[in-house]
């Protein structure tokens with residue numbers, strides 16, 4: 001249930017592995033598109049995988065109202081709906097709640113009677129305790145339907161498992177086939193066994209695939225209790241966000257003392273205890289998961305009157321990084337009124353069209369409020385960005401964005417932006433030709449040689 005980045009990818013992958021999958025959503029337009037082979041978002045490799053599943057008769061699509069008919073036969077239902085940030089920072093569970101009630105009603109309306117309990121797999125990122133909350137709502141749904149006279153054979157019961165998702169947008173298909181681990185949390189051995197069977201080909205890496213020719217290594221299948229599984233997801237994202245905010249803090253100090261954070265990050269990353277990934281200084285994290293998950297974890301801590309001072313600081317550092325883009329522009333251009341600023345890359349990271357909590361949108365709206373004209377370019381997210389932020393002028397060629405720009409900001413390090421022709425960029429721009437490299441993705445020397453005023457993050 002839910003055909004977003006997680007639900008659709010998971011469904012298509014499970015179909016590829018030989019399971020029979022129905023992807024369910026409440027969004028009729030989305031389903032219509034999927035039935036005619038149109039993907040609702042950009043994700044490398046997904047269109048082929050979906051077409052393959054549909055072609056083999058293993059993958060189809062249904063409206064949420066059709067769930068009653070599916071529960072008769074399904075071994076498991078994956079809940080993969082959105083859990084956005086609520087007003088107080090906590091996770092908004094309304095989509096999860098709606099789906100849980102729907103499952104309850106479907107169980108009450110069962111015609112055939114099931115031999116075994118339905119396994120409800122919670123894949124959405126949800127706060128600790130949500131497994132029990134989902135169970136309660138499923139029971140509510142059953143009671144509501146029975147109260148309204150649903151006359152099925154009666155539910156054979158259900159079991160809830162937490163199975164947090166770790167895929168990364170941009171490599172979601174790959175990550176689903178080759179995850180670092182699969183986590184399953186439940187109170188019942190039976191439910192964990194169903195999940196293990198479903199994932200068997202991934203755990204054993206026994207499926208035929210052209211995706212990755214490297215020798216196969218079995219994937220750890222971690223079984224635990226519900227609460228720990230739910231916490232594993234938050235702790236993973238919190239740690240990754242902490243790593244980025246940490247290196248950004250170091251970058252800011254590097255800038256003051258005249259050190260180069262790129263050199264520092266490379267060297268500290270070689271320490272196996274630290275590891276080299278997620279140590280790129282720049283404008284910080286954004287996207288569909290980190291901001292809301294960190295906020296939800298902080299909100300959960302507040303519920304217990306616990307002050308999560310480290311997580312609070314991780315978030316505060318991130319807010320400050322975005323502001324630095326504007327400060328760097330102001331330092332060189334002074335007033336931003338009437339200035340044209342090219343924004344290179346708009347999606348929250350490369351290889352996705354996702355604009356949820358993308359730094360580009362915040363930076364563009366601050367520039368607008370300061371009287372500057374922001375002109376954005378992105379290989380796939382341009383149109384959606386223009387819809388979200390009408391004040392942002394969007395063009396479909398990076399050099400068009402740079403034409404007449406007094407400054408450019410590299411926001412998303414798409415390959416084609418990392419490899420821009422800097423001489424051409426410089427020739428097109430207007431003085432003082434400032435280039436703020438928000439991801440430290442470009443070669444500062446090459447930029448200076450091209451006649452640009454290069455401003456990185458923490459690069460001395």
Ligand SMILES: NC(=O)c1ccc[n+]([C@@H]2O[C@H](COP(=O)([O-])OP(=O)(O)OC[C@H]3O[C@@H](n4cnc5c(N)ncnc54)[C@H](O)[C@@H]3O)[C@@H](O)[C@H]2O)c1
Pocket residue numbers: 001002003004005006007024025026027030064080081082083095096098099123124125126165166167168169288289
């Ligand atoms: N996007 C990621 O990279 C990622 C990675 C790991 C975990 N997650 C988590 O997975 C969950 C889903 O994320 P996503 O990015 O796929 O979300 P999404 O917004 O892309 O997709 C959610 C889908 O659920 C559908 N939906 C909502 N309510 C519904 C209902 N009542 N019945 C049927 N369908 C319904 C929506 O129409 C939409 O298609 C979230 O909890 C997220 O935190 C996301």
